Amino acid sequence: MRYRAQVVVSLKDGLLDPQGKAVEGSLPALGWTNVSGVRVGRYVQLDLEADGAEAAEDQVRRMAERLLSNPVIETFDVVDISERDGA
Numbered sequence: 001m002r003y004r005a006q007v008v009v010s011l012k013d014g015l016l017d018p019q020g021k022a023v024e025g026s027l028p029a030l031g032w033t034n035v036s037g038v039r040v041g042r043y044v045q046l047d048l049e050a051d052g053a054e055a056a057e058d059q060v061r062r063m064a065e066r067l068l069s070n071p072v073i074e075t076f077d078v079v080d081i082s083e084r085d086g087a
Contacts, residue, residue: 002084003048003056009069009076010041044068047084057081 011017017039024038046063050056057078064076 004084005060006080007044
């Protein structure tokens with residue numbers, strides 16, 4: 001079966017996020033004065049073949065641990081694994 005996985009990688013809590021601070025500092029100038037705690041990360045989408053959703057998620061987690069994230073400073077979340085229609 002073919003699956004599409006979506007992974008979000010972000011800096012660990014407590015680490016300085018200069019990009020997040022820059023975005024947070026710019027939002028009031030655009031009228032959003034009610035926003036704080038902005039963190040910027042990255043989104044990774046990939047398609048893979050697997051025997052089932054559980055096997056696909058296991059593979060994606062291993063990819064994220066070994067390649068997609070830096071475990072010293074980053075965390076990741078597999079936010080979705082969905083079956084693809086033969087694409």
